[in-house]
Amino acid sequence: MNYTRRDTLVMGAGVAIAAMMPFQVFAEAMDDAVAAFTGGADITDGGVTLTAPEIAENGNTVPISVEAEGAVEIAILASGNPNPGVIEFSFGALSGASSASTRCRLAGTQEVVALAKMADGSIKRGTAEVKVTIGGCGG
Numbered sequence: 001m002n003y004t005r006r007d008t009l010v011m012g013a014g015v016a017i018a019a020m021m022p023f024q025v026f027a028e029a030m031d032d033a034v035a036a037f038t039g040g041a042d043i044t045d046g047g048v049t050l051t052a053p054e055i056a057e058n059g060n061t062v063p064i065s066v067e068a069e070g071a072v073e074i075a076i077l078a079s080g081n082p083n084p085g086v087i088e089f090s091f092g093a094l095s096g097a098s099s100a101s102t103r104c105r106l107a108g109t110q111e112v113v114a115l116a117k118m119a120d121g122s123i124k125r126g127t128a129e130v131k132v133t134i135g136g137c138g139g
Contacts, residue, residue: 030077030084037075037088037115041123048074048126050114056106059132065101068116068124074100075117080110108132 003011034043048068056062064086066074076086089100098116106112114126 029082030079033075033077033084034113034115037073037117038123041121043115043123043125045125047118047124048114048116050076050112050126050128052112052128052130054129055131055133057133059106059108061103062106062130062132063101063103064112064128065099066114066116066126067097067099068114068118068126069098070118071098071116071124072119073117074098075115076102076104077113077115078104078106078110079113081105081107086112106130106132 048066048071051065052062064076066076066089068074071091073088073090075088077084078086086104087102091098104112109131110129112128112130116124116126118124
């Protein structure tokens with residue numbers, strides 16, 4: 001079969017569009033997860049301490065801890081995972097502190113977001129970029 005230059009350009013554009021589709025789907029899933037947690041409330045940066053490693057040698061078990069003084073709920077989201085919701089924590093009146101830690105699986109290098117719903121109904125955010133390497137080689 002003979003391909004013309006135009007055919008090659010059209011196929012190349014199709015491949016480029018197909019390659020970008022998962023990123024759009026992940027972004028939509030992340031937006032849906034944020035909207036479900038916040039209920040449409042405004043989000044302010046700060047007030048949440050999210051601790052995650054800068055480089056994770058194994059994306060299967062990435063340790064994450066979060067703290068937000070005065071929070072009644074905290075959600076941890078991974079923006080690059082097919083299902084961005086990692087975990088949600090709820091804190092009652094008898095909770096000693098509004099902090100928690102967990103290990104999660106990250107599909108690759110991505111931003112991890114912690115959203116905290118405060119007692120007054122406001123939403124605060126903390127973020128951390130985690131680079132997931134393959135075999136700990138920094139690649």
